[in-house]
Amino acid sequence: MRSEKEKMLAGELYNAADEELVSEREHARNLLYEFNHTRPGEKEKRQEIIKQLIVAKDSFYIEAPFNCDYGYNIEVGDNFYANYGCIILDVNKVSIGDNVLLAPNVQIYTAAHPIDPFERLTGKEFAKPVSIGDNVWIGGEAIICPGVKIGNNVTIGAGSVVTKDIPDNVVAVGNPCRVIRRI
16 A cells, blocks of 8 residues: 555645655754744855755755745756745655746645545645756746646746746746747
């Protein structure tokens, strides 16, 4: 029989109130509290804390405040930067490439809930992975929805809600987000 965590990572319905998952989220929240309450000049301390949460290829920087569910499902490439107020609900994998910039208040969601109201009332949820390619800039207040893949060399306009995959080498904006031109 598979654990709730295994179901979660497989994109199946799972119970988020599972003891192991609750404990892992609590661990992440404690680290995030520490991270978000460091002084601005304590850059080394911030990096030490955040490295306990996320998997990073090489150089990266995340401004406080930052929030996530688990942290261990987030992988960032080299030269990653997330501005203030970033939220990543990493119930499933979030893969971010090299040279990616997130403007303030970008939100990346992998968590989702059943559409059927009776199924939703069971308290179970599911998640779909999110993938962001290399050389991507995501504008302020943009929302990336579960299961979305954003290609390489993409600019996502501020305030966009990305509900579908975005191909390589484009500028995409809007709600819902759509390609407005090729680069």
